[in-house]
Amino acid sequence: MVRRIYHMQELIPGLPTTRSELWCLPHADPFAYTSPMRQLILILSRVLILALATAGSLFAQNDPEWTEPFPAFRIAGNLYYVGSRGLANYLVTTPQGNILINSDLEANVPLIQASIEKMGFKFKDTKILLISHAHWDHDAGSAKIKEMTGATYMVMDADVPVVESGGKADFQYGNRPEFLYPPAKVDRVLHDGDEVKLGGAVLVAHLTPGHTKGCTTWTMKVADGGKTHNVVIVGSPNVNPGYKLIHNNSYPQIAQDYQHMFDVLKSLPCDIFLGAHGGYFGLEEKYPHLKDGAANLFIDPDGYKKFVTEKEQEFRTELAKQTLSAK
């Protein structure tokens, strides 16, 4: 998911899209005004444009919660939360080493390492690295983590070109330099339904496309307190600002893919509801209640169903809006 990253053009339709276009504005129809008035308009409009450009670059910054530390904790069984406040990472521990889901921004790598060590595990024991989807807030740190741990990087087929080009092959953000990152070599290409196995742990990769072409929802079973729980880690169901759901030349089947994604999410049995961002499943609300002997609020099958229903409704509303305005 991408939150709070808006350019002024997305917020105010009709705004010029490049800085050179911006600087062309004051020169429009210069003979319509007297000379001092022209001077004043020129100065005022330049001030306004500078303010807009500054606001634009502020809007392009990442959400500060993404790099804000969050306590590491055991969710259930051998599954741990090792992410920040805004970006979710999961560690699946096994006797033969560990599986890490998501690498986040490069700036998050030391936070992830510290969280893993706080839980009593070694960062270097990370044998497999997986991601939720190929957006910089989930995969920009992958090259660094591979280098530091030697982990095997496994990515869903349709996200591989994006990961290996450092974001340049992304259908939406490929030409936006601020969202590019160090490319990372994928060691194993995953396909829908593939299993990732290590030391008795089995994770299943479900292709849930739309948000990215290879967006992946991970499922696994976790044994805890004499019970086995179905875990779902949602890839992302969000339609980002600026996404074209119809007549999208760089992703023609995007709307069908979103619909397929919702059908897949609705078909998955879920006890423990997780996702690529803590906001999906109420990380901050649920975490303080996690005490010995108390009910584990992360076991939330109803919350999962509600989330999927709401997100599907949001998608359908946006699709209807875009269909109407295309007519």
Ligand SMILES: [Zn+2]
């Ligand atoms: Zn995303």
